[in-house]
Amino acid sequence: MDLPNSTTFSKLYLSEVFYCSEIGYTLVSIGQLNDASFSTTFANRRCIIYDAGGSCIAEVPQNGKGLYKLVRKVEEVNVVNESLTLDLLHQWLGHIAHSAAQKLVCDGLVTGLELKESRKTNLFCESCTYGKMTQVPIFKVQESERAKVFCKEVYSDVWGPAQVETKKERCYYVTFTDDYLWWTHVDFLVNKSAVLTSYKAFNAMCKTQHSI
Ligand SMILES: [Zn+2]
Numbered sequence: 001m002d003l004p005n006s007t008t009f010s011k012l013y014l015s016e017v018f019y020c021s022e023i024g025y026t027l028v029s030i031g032q033l034n035d036a037s038f039s040t041t042f043a044n045r046r047c048i049i050y051d052a053g054g055s056c057i058a059e060v061p062q063n064g065k066g067l068y069k070l071v072r073k074v075e076e077v078n079v080v081n082e083s084l085t086l087d088l089l090h091q092w093l094g095h096i097a098h099s100a101a102q103k104l105v106c107d108g109l110v111t112g113l114e115l116k117e118s119r120k121t122n123l124f125c126e127s128c129t130y131g132k133m134t135q136v137p138i139f140k141v142q143e144s145e146r147a148k149v150f151c152k153e154v155y156s157d158v159w160g161p162a163q164v165e166t167k168k169e170r171c172y173y174v175t176f177t178d179d180y181l182w183w184t185h186v187d188f189l190v191n192k193s194a195v196l197t198s199y200k201a202f203n204a205m206c207k208t209q210h211s212i
Pocket residue numbers: 090091095125126127128129
C-alpha cells in the first residue's frame with residue numbers, strides 16, 4: 001500500500017494479511033510493524049513511521065476523529081473475479097434474500113463476483129428454513145373435537161436425520177396421521193426436501209384409493 005510521505009508516497013508491503021470481509025477498513029497493526037523492525041512515533045497529531053535504518057517512510061496526519069487514517073486514491077486490493085452460484089452468494093452475504101443478493105451483483109454494488117446462473121425460483125436454503133421455524137407445544141391429550149370424516153384433518157411430522165441410513169439411503173421419515181381413523185402413513189426419505197413430494201403422493205393415494 002502507498003503511505004503518504006511528505007509530498008511523495010512510500011510503498012509498504014503487508015504480508016500475512018487477514019481478509020476480514022466484515023471490516024470496511026484496512027487496519028495496519030503498529031505492533032506488527034514494530035515486529036518487522038519498523039518504528040513509530042506519535043507526536044504533534046502525526047504518526048511517523050521509520051524503517052529499520054531510521055529513515056522516515058511515512059507521515060500520517062491525525063484526522064478529526066483522532067484516527068490516523070490513510071486516504072487511498074486507488075483500490076489496492078485486486079480481488080480475483082470469482083464465479084459462484086446464487087445459493088453460495090446468499091450464504092456468503094449472511095443469508096440475505098436471494099433476490100437482494102442477485103441485485104447487488106447485477107447492479108454492480110458488489111464487484112469481483114459473477115453469478116454462474118440467475119435463477120429466480122426454486123431457491124431453498126435449509127439453514128434459513130431451519131432458522132425461521134417455530135415450535136409450538138403439542139398437547140399430550142387431544143382437546144379439540146376429533147374429525148368426523150377421513151382426511152378432514154391430517155397431522156404431519158418429520159423426523160431425522162437418523163445416524164444409520166436404510167439400505168436405500170433413507171435417513172428421514174415423514175408421518176401423515178388421519179385424525180378420524182388415527183391411521184398413520186409413514187414414508188422414508190433421503191432428505192427433508194422430499195417431504196412435499198411425499199405429501200403429494202399421500203394426497204394422491206387418498207384420492208385414488210379412498211375416493212377422498
Ligand atoms: Zn439461507
